[in-house]
Amino acid sequence: MNRLRLLAVPAFADNYIWLLADAAGDAIAVDPGAAAPLREALEREGLRLRAIVLTHHHADHVGGVAELVAEAPVPVYAPADERIVCADHRVSDGQVLTLSAPAVRLTVIAVPGHTRSHVAYAGEGLLFCGDTLFSLGCGRLFEGRPEQMLASLDRLSALPDATAVCCGHEYTLDNAAFARTIEPGNGALDARIAEVRALRAEGRPSLPVSLAEERASNPFLRIDAPAVIAALSDEVGAAATRAERFAALRRRKDLFRAATA
Secondary structure, X not given: OOOEEEEEEEEOOOEEEEEEEEOOOEEEEEOOOOHHHHHHHHHHHOOEEEEEEOOOOOHHHHOOHHHHHHHOOOOEEXXXXXXXXXXXXXXXXXXXXXXXXXXXXXXXXXXXXXXXXXXXXXXXXXXXXXXXXXXXXXXXOOOOOHHHHHHHHHHHHOOOOOOEEEEOEOOHHHHHHHHHHHOOOOHHHHHHHHHHHHHHXXXXXXXXXXXXXXXXXXXXXXOOOHHHHHHHHHHHOOOOOHHHHHHHHHHHHHHHHHHHO
């Protein structure tokens, strides 16, 4: 990572477009949902866009691609989904993207759940996970089943501790309020909340965050933690499977979100 620079570019109300650039000024963009904020960041930082990488088909992640490639054609990598019409390179699980400018290697990880074709990209000590994993939370199940999302999160959670998690949205404080209802005695969660409050008070992103921190504080990565099991036991019983616990946790988050929206 010391040869690369990572920038979180805000877009819309709470999206992040991620830029990864080298010292020569060559950059790739992840999930440019809007062209204008990315264009402004490239100009401000003196960077040249060399490639675009997409995690899933939602408009707030792909909406700026057509305009960007019309201005300066670059390769666009995306999962095999007919709803993503702007891609010229389709990626699949286990594939390694080897780009030359900037020189990066990213492994494609299929993570269905939020959508049926969602992928993440891991490499260079980074994880670009779109809307599958959020800090202190996870994405809603628009197209997938709880079993799929749990398996996807398990795959991401198995990456090295130091992996820097680069999510698609600034949801951390909102997620924190729910996470605290599940594990009110989790000291790692309290520390993360304090850290995020300080960052946001300074106008800084709460991301990236290390995967080790997420494993210690994110209830959706802690489905086997005794406190999480206890919090869900009245709903699904002590003998529930991991998938049943996850489904109950996601349902509870959906209800919590609706009640606090």
